[in-house]
Amino acid sequence: AQTVTQSQPEMSVQEAETVTLSCTYDTSESNYYLFWYKQPPSRQMILVIRQEAYKQQNATENRFSVNFQKAAKSFSLKISDSQLGDTAMYFCAFMKHAGNNRKLIWGLGTSLAVNP
Amino acid sequence: EAGVAQSPRYKIIEKRQSVAFWCNPISGHATLYWYQQILGQGPKLLIQFQNNGVVDDSQLPKDRFSAERLKGVDSTLKIQPAKLEDSAVYLCASSLWDIRKGVTDTQYFGPGTRLTVL
Numbered sequence: 001a002q003t004v005t006q007s008q009p010e011m012s013v014q015e016a017e018t019v020t021l022s023c024t025y026d027t028s029e030s031n032y033y034l035f036w037y038k039q040p041p042s043r044q045m046i047l048v049i050r051q052e053a054y055k056q057q058n059a060t061e062n063r064f065s066v067n068f069q070k071a072a073k074s075f076s077l078k079i080s081d082s083q084l085g086d087t088a089m090y091f092c093a094f095m096k097h098a099g100n101n102r103k104l105i106w107g108l109g110t111s112l113a114v115n116p
Numbered sequence: 117e118a119g120v121a122q123s124p125r126y127k128i129i130e131k132r133q134s135v136a137f138w139c140n141p142i143s144g145h146a147t148l149y150w151y152q153q154i155l156g157q158g159p160k161l162l163i164q165f166q167n168n169g170v171v172d173d174s175q176l177p178k179d180r181f182s183a184e185r186l187k188g189v190d191s192t193l194k195i196q197p198a199k200l201e202d203s204a205v206y207l208c209a210s211s212l213w214d215i216r217k218g219v220t221d222t223q224y225f226g227p228g229t230r231l232t233v234l
Contacts, residue, residue: 035222043205045159045225091158103172104223106158 002027004094006107013082014115020067021077021110023092029053031097034068034075035104040088048090051075053097082114118142120226122208128232134196137229141189141210147171149223150183150193151207159207165191166213195231203233 003026013019025034036048051059051068058066063080079086092107121140129135141148146167151159162181163173167188176183180199185191195202209223 033222037225042227043153043207043230044227045207045209047222047224050222103161103164104159108158 002029002094002096002105004092004105004107006090006092006110008110009108010111010113012113012115013079015082015084017082018078018080019082019112021079021090021092021112023075023077023107025073025075025092025094025105027073027094027096029096033095033097034066035093035095036064036066036075036077037091037093038086038088039091039109040085045091049077079112084114084116086112087114088112120208120210120224122206122226122229124229125227126230126232128234129198131200131233132197134194135198135231136192136194137206137208137231139191139193139208139226141191141208142224144212145210145224146188146213147211148185148191149209149211150191151209152202153205153207153228155204162193198231198233200233203231205230 005024007022032053034051038046038048049059049061049064058068065078067076089109089111091109094105095102123138148165150162152162153159162176163183164171165185168185183193205228207228208226211223212221
């Protein structure tokens with residue numbers, strides 16, 4: 001069974017600085033997807049970034065980038081130039097590539113506070 | 117492109133009452149999901165539809181929860197009767213079904229319905 005671990009329940013960063021959120025996962029699958037979702041206080045779940053395991057290049061979306069280490073089963077999220085609007089709960093999630101029932105397996109989340 | 121729509125956004129009911137939530141997925145998305153998210157936890161999948169068929173409802177408490185997606189588009193989730201522990205945010209998500217690959221793609225979420233059971 002797949003598992004996703006986020007070892008940092010809470011983090012804080014000063015506005016304009018850079019922060020890295022950690023995520024590790026366990027799977028025997030060779031091909032899969034990894035996601036970072038953001039959930040602000042409004043509770044809407046927003047996709048931040050997605051990585052396909054067969055792609056070696058790390059995904060980037062504006063100020064958000066990942067460090068995907070497949071052998072180490074690590075998928076960290078780097079937020080550059082942090083903004084107050086980045087304050088949210090961040091969830092790491094895993095989904096296998098093949099099969100009909102492809103559930104998202106979620107980590108427990110990291111609560112990020114961006115301080116002015 | 118319009119996102120996933122959900123209503124109502126908030127609902128407060130007494131225990132033992134009934135409640136229903138509605139979800140309209142992104143146009144063209146064949147796969148629809150309902151999640152329950154209790155405060156401080158990650159989402160828990162309740163049910164997954166592929167068009168109007170159920171793919172996974174293994175974590176749906178079937179004695180009180182029901183869901184349907186009759187025409188393969190909109191979906192409703194019902195709780196009858198509600199319990200105090202059902203207080204949570206109910207999230208609906210949808211994803212595209214890639215016919216060529218036979219797989220579902222990234223899940224996009226609606227704004228959620230916050231349910232409080234008193």
